[in-house]
Amino acid sequence: MKNILAYLENHTTDILADLEILVRIESPSNDVEGINRLQHVTQSWLGEFGQINRHSSRLGDIVHAHIQGQSNERIVFLAHIDTVYPVGAWENLWRVTDGLAYGPGTYDMKGGVIQAIWALRAIKSLGLTPASNIDFLLTPDEESGSEIGRPYIEDIAKGAKAVLVLEPPFMNGDLKVARKxxxxxxxxxxxxxxxxxxxxxxxxxxxxxxxxxxxxxxxxxxxxxxxxxxxxxxxxxxxxxxxxxxxxxxxxxxxxxxxxxxxxxxxxxxxxxxxxxxxxxxxxxxRPPMEPSEGSLKLFDKARTIANEIGFDVGASRVGGGSDGNFTSHLAPTLDGFGAFGAGAHQKNIEHIHIASLVPRSALIAGMLIK
Ligand SMILES: [Zn+2]
The missing domain is CATH 3.30.70.360 (Alpha-Beta Plaits)
Structure with missing residues (x-):
């Protein structure tokens, strides 16, 4: 893990700059133009690692990347790229102060998307290969109910070894093992x-x-x-x-x-x-409840071990809010909360992440992929 951590630390500025790119493209649910512009960026980034399928829908495009690993088992990443804020709602789209980065979707959940992309970059740049194949799905409508995303999410989760949801962690940094x-x-x-x-x-x-x-x-x-x-x-x-x-x-x-x-x-x-x-x-x-299972608790144990190795601890929380993980927990072991550490989800001018958390949390994702 040391080399991955060092690689990411050396790229802290680039990681933050990429997050800024995503945050500055406003992408509220139903804003097809903004969503598609953002997916153009995610597609070009993910294209470095594997093959991309882009599906269009009336609520904007879905990006689905297949990345080759060492075995035919599959890990799924779930992310949504829509936010809850209408275009122009924020005073400043991007603001960095006192180690915090503010902006629409920083915490929920463009930070998680960036962390996963940089985890893949670290792995590739160090000449490593993920242990399993990866399906990385970015959907346009989680905040409006996932009507479009749901069939893709369920389809991709079937038979997966693990589903990792890139939603933010709990407010104390915990991963999420259950959602109502x-x-x-x-x-x-x-x-x-x-x-x-x-x-x-x-x-x-x-x-x-x-x-x-x-x-x-x-x-x-x-x-x-x-x-x-x-x-x-x-x-x-x-x-x-x-x-x-x-x-x-x-x-x-x-x-x-x-x-x-x-x-x-x-x-x-x-x-x-x-x-x-x-x-x-x-x-x-x-949304059905995301219920903990033997498989998801095993995933949590693994994540915790890796986090400890990196130098931080994570607990397992149960939360009342739903996510796309609710659709997958009965199909494959699902662990949620791999996004960026921060606060203020859905709060205009308040939502933010802790910049210092981007590297360790990205390293955690990389660890889950290579182990
Ligand atoms: Zn979210």
Whole structure:
């Protein structure tokens, strides 16, 4: 590991300069032009190491690099290149101060992309070959739900020896061995309108029925198991003197296990509406939970050993937010959090990384590839 670390240390300025290139190309989800311009850069960089397939989609291009290793086993890198900020949202696209680099996507997750690319550069420049073949996938729509990326991600994960997700580590630097599954539900609640003064008895109030629904929904939470249901958006009614005939509710479900997802899904669909009203439910589990497995915990042990060899320690964390790793943990051992150490994900003008972490974390990725 010493030679890899020395190589990366000698290139600290170049690593940071490459990150700046990616950050300055704004690439919010749905901005096809920005996404494709950025993928042009990643494609040219990854072209140094292997063969590139570029797939176009209505949300921008997917870049898929195949890199030859010593065995036919496969390691998968997952990265998304979209960010959450509209073009022009940041005051300064790039700012370096006190050892921190600020910019849209520095932390989530262009820093991780750069670390993996430099891990590959270090390996190649030192005349080494990765232990296994590598499939490196860069998708354009993780922040908007991965509708486009998901089939590619699942396809590539099948049969892989390991899936390494280049999302940022936990805020204390830990790798991520578990992520909650995420469900999104929309309820339409229908009642019957009537004049509130003349014939209130003939109305069926959809908002009252929605209130009943909400109080039943929150009873399905299980804090010990980490299952939460957030009724976080509600709309309803027309004017104050008409009995409300419609309400709409959006609910966020989070679970650690598929079993809990199934329990909550079944129970919420079974809630009985108040007399004279009805519920229409759409949506469901969007991302299954990323559950730890024997394979993923083994990967974590390996990563920790390599990190210690490099000179830092990493723990294993469980987090509530989802990533594309949620789609792969039931297909192949998946370990998340190989990105850059920093903070402020999704926070305009605040998101940043610790520059000093780029080299050791890139070396960690290189270590995972050669061992
Ligand atoms: Zn991300």
């Amino acid at each position: 599954g995420v469900g999104e539900y929309k309820f339409n609640i229908y009642g019957r309108a009537a004049h509130q003064g003349l014939e209130p008895q003939n109305g069926q109030n959809a908002i009252v029925s929605a209130a009943h629904l909400i109080s039943e929904l929150v009873k399905l939470q299980d804090w010990d198991k980490g299952t939460t249901l957030g009724p976080n958006v509600i709309q309803g009614g027309t004017v104050s003197n008409v009995v409300a005939d419609h309400a709409a509710l959006e609910v966020d479900l989070r679970v650690w296990s598929l079993e809990e997802a199934e329990r909550a899904d079944k129970a919420l669909r079974a809630i009985q509406p108040l007399d004279g009203t009805r519920y229409e439910i759409s949506g469901g589990l969007n």
